Amino acid sequence: MTVTHVPTTAFSDQKPGTSGLRKKVPVFQQPRYVENFVQAIFDTIPEREGTTLVVGGDGRYLNRQVVQTTLKIAAANGFARVLVGQGGLLSTPAASCVIRKHGAIGGIILSASHNPGGPDGDFGIKFNTANGGPAPEGITAAIYARTRTLTEYRIVDGPDRDLDALGTTRIGDMTVEVIDPVADYAALMRDLIDFPAITRLFAAGFRMRFDAMSAVTGPYAKAILEDTFGAAPGTVINAVPMEDFGGHHPDPNPVHAHELYDLMQGADAPDFGAASDGDGDRNMIVAPGLFVTPSDSLAILAAHAHRAPGYAAGLAGIARSMPTSRAADRVAASLGIAAYETPTGWKFFGNLLDAGLITLCGEESAGTGSNHVREKDGLWAVLMWLNILAATGRPAQDLVRAHWAAFGRDYYTRHDYEEIDAEAAKRLMDGLRARLAELPGRRIGDLTVTSADDFRYVDPVDGSVTEQQGIRIGFAEDARVVYRLSGTGTAGATLRVYIERYEAARDRLERPVAEVLASAVQAAGELADIAAITGRSEPSVVT
Numbered sequence: 001m002t003v004t005h006v007p008t009t010a011f012s013d014q015k016p017g018t019s020g021l022r023k024k025v026p027v028f029q030q031p032r033y034v035e036n037f038v039q040a041i042f043d044t045i046p047e048r049e050g051t052t053l054v055v056g057g058d059g060r061y062l063n064r065q066v067v068q069t070t071l072k073i074a075a076a077n078g079f080a081r082v083l084v085g086q087g088g089l090l091s092t093p094a095a096s097c098v099i100r101k102h103g104a105i106g107g108i109i110l111s112a113s114h115n116p117g118g119p120d121g122d123f124g125i126k127f128n129t130a131n132g133g134p135a136p137e138g139i140t141a142a143i144y145a146r147t148r149t150l151t152e153y154r155i156v157d158g159p160d161r162d163l164d165a166l167g168t169t170r171i172g173d174m175t176v177e178v179i180d181p182v183a184d185y186a187a188l189m190r191d192l193i194d195f196p197a198i199t200r201l202f203a204a205g206f207r208m209r210f211d212a213m214s215a216v217t218g219p220y221a222k223a224i225l226e227d228t229f230g231a232a233p234g235t236v237i238n239a240v241p242m243e244d245f246g247g248h249h250p251d252p253n254p255v256h257a258h259e260l261y262d263l264m265q266g267a268d269a270p271d272f273g274a275a276s277d278g279d280g281d282r283n284m285i286v287a288p289g290l291f292v293t294p295s296d297s298l299a300i301l302a303a304h305a306h307r308a309p310g311y312a313a314g315l316a317g318i319a320r321s322m323p324t325s326r327a328a329d330r331v332a333a334s335l336g337i338a339a340y341e342t343p344t345g346w347k348f349f350g351n352l353l354d355a356g357l358i359t360l361c362g363e364e365s366a367g368t369g370s371n372h373v374r375e376k377d378g379l380w381a382v383l384m385w386l387n388i389l390a391a392t393g394r395p396a397q398d399l400v401r402a403h404w405a406a407f408g409r410d411y412y413t414r415h416d417y418e419e420i421d422a423e424a425a426k427r428l429m430d431g432l433r434a435r436l437a438e439l440p441g442r443r444i445g446d447l448t449v450t451s452a453d454d455f456r457y458v459d460p461v462d463g464s465v466t467e468q469q470g471i472r473i474g475f476a477e478d479a480r481v482v483y484r485l486s487g488t489g490t491a492g493a494t495l496r497v498y499i500e501r502y503e504a505a506r507d508r509l510e511r512p513v514a515e516v517l518a519s520a521v522q523a524a525g526e527l528a529d530i531a532a533i534t535g536r537s538e539p540s541v542v543t
């Protein structure tokens with residue numbers, strides 16, 4: 001085996017964000033850009049000699065090419081074996097599953113998640129550790145530091161491998177196993193979820209629509225929903241992964257998955273609608289005539305989880321990212337279990353899951369998951385819903401309304417101001433930070449500020465501290481506004497403003513969301529001076 005040591009110069013912009021290194025495709029196409037980053041990742045795994053690595057991605061443009069490059073660099077860095085999904089595909093939750101099941105030291109997942117793909121779209125590289133979860137902050141910081149000092153990468157030259165045929169080949173001393181990307185994941189789902197009950201549900205005429213958004217979940221959803229449960233052919237739409245996601249934005253929300261959303265609002269709506277994102281870790285849940293917010297979905301899954309065989313023993317605790325609504329906390333309180341609030345990004349759930357402190361966790365951005373893997377898992381959330389629908393025999397919209405009646409409703413919306421000037425975004429956040437101390441007591445419209453702080457997270461397991469994770473403003477009227485800047489965008493800055501208000505009165509549970517949140521939205525704009533600083537009078541996306 002000949003290892004070539006290729007001299008290189010460092011790039012200054014390879015800092016991983018909320019979920020890996022994410023950039024426009026042309027950035028990744030620069031000579032040595034991918035090689036440098038992959039080598040930097042491997043350099044942070046000193047014990048890699050003789051171990052197993054997992055590689056796969058969401059099938060977007062560059063996926064195959066970067067899989068090939070990663071294999072050749074892995075062979076030069078001492079790995080004994082690489083498991084790669086057929087066609088270079090692995091959804092993010094499936095990659096997590098494969099890493100755990102096969103005792104891999106980690107995995108490289110190629111995805112920019114819900115960001116658009118294609119030659120002008122985005123690409124990304126994520127590194128997951130041996131627990132199957134996103135590398136924690138300490139490791140991503142070490143990777144970034146390494147990218148800045150790197151002077152060479154190592155590679156085994158040779159022809160590209162066939163990624164489409166299942167089976168084993170070698171690159172130098174390293175074994176390359178092309179595996180079925182669905183099999184391990186589907187087996188895990190069978191252990192957790194009541195497959196026979198869901199099969200009976202479909203046999204009795206239950207109808208659903210699953211929009212895979214031309215992204216990686218198509219093969220998984222087809223194998224489980226149609227081929228295993230016997231759901232009608234065509235239940236899964238946009239089921240073939242495409243390099244440019246068919247020109248769509250593979251973000252499962254009412255804006256980007258509007259066809260599904262519109263179908264579910266119509267007269268001929270099926271019983272249940274769902275969608276997932278580019279890499280399969282996000283989910284959207286829609287009942288006939290009723291969109292279920294991800295925050296509510298987490299709370300409802302927590303309240304009913306015991307109905308699924310994998311969770312029959314109950315839950316240890318529940319965690320949610322800070323901007324996620326407090327609906328899940330109310331369920332945790334009623335179950336008498338702990339609720340945790342973490343910074344945005346799945347990497348912050350890893351320690352809590354590994355320590356057995358929580359069983360379920362979720363984010364307002366359509367991410368829900370459990371201790372079965374260490375990533376959020378879009379299809380798992382859909383299967384949990386189906387299990388609960390089968391077990392209760394109740395329509396999805398009834399379950400949501402019953403939940404509100406029992407716990408109250410956390411009205412919720414998120415306003416995104418995309419691609420704003422990065423300097424202006426920083427000025428806005430700095431300005432808010434500077435005024436935090438003077439905000440409590442201030443009256444804005446019909447709301448009164450009672451608390452204002454910059455979220456600082458102390459990890460209860462390892463004591464690590466993460467600062468400046470979003471500004472939280474609490475109001476006496478049980479409303480809350482959160483501001484933070486996105487860590488996944490690839491152009492300018494994106495300001496996210498999360499707005500919620502709690503309502504417990506039985507006769508106020510079905511009001512229009514925009515109406516309930518109007519005064520909090522108004523206050524959010526005024527407090528941060530959003531229009532003047534960003535030059536935008538309206539958000540670019542409201543979900």
Ligand code: VG1
Pocket residue numbers: 018019112113114277281282321344345346363364365367485486487488489496
């Ligand atoms: C967004 C979401 C966050 C999610 C992250 C990755 O991050 O807000 O909740 O964990 O995307 O999701 P940000 O920093 O842009 O707000 V995905 O499906 O990339 O893996």
Ligand code: CO
Pocket residue numbers: 092113114277278279280281282
């Ligand atoms: Co994703």
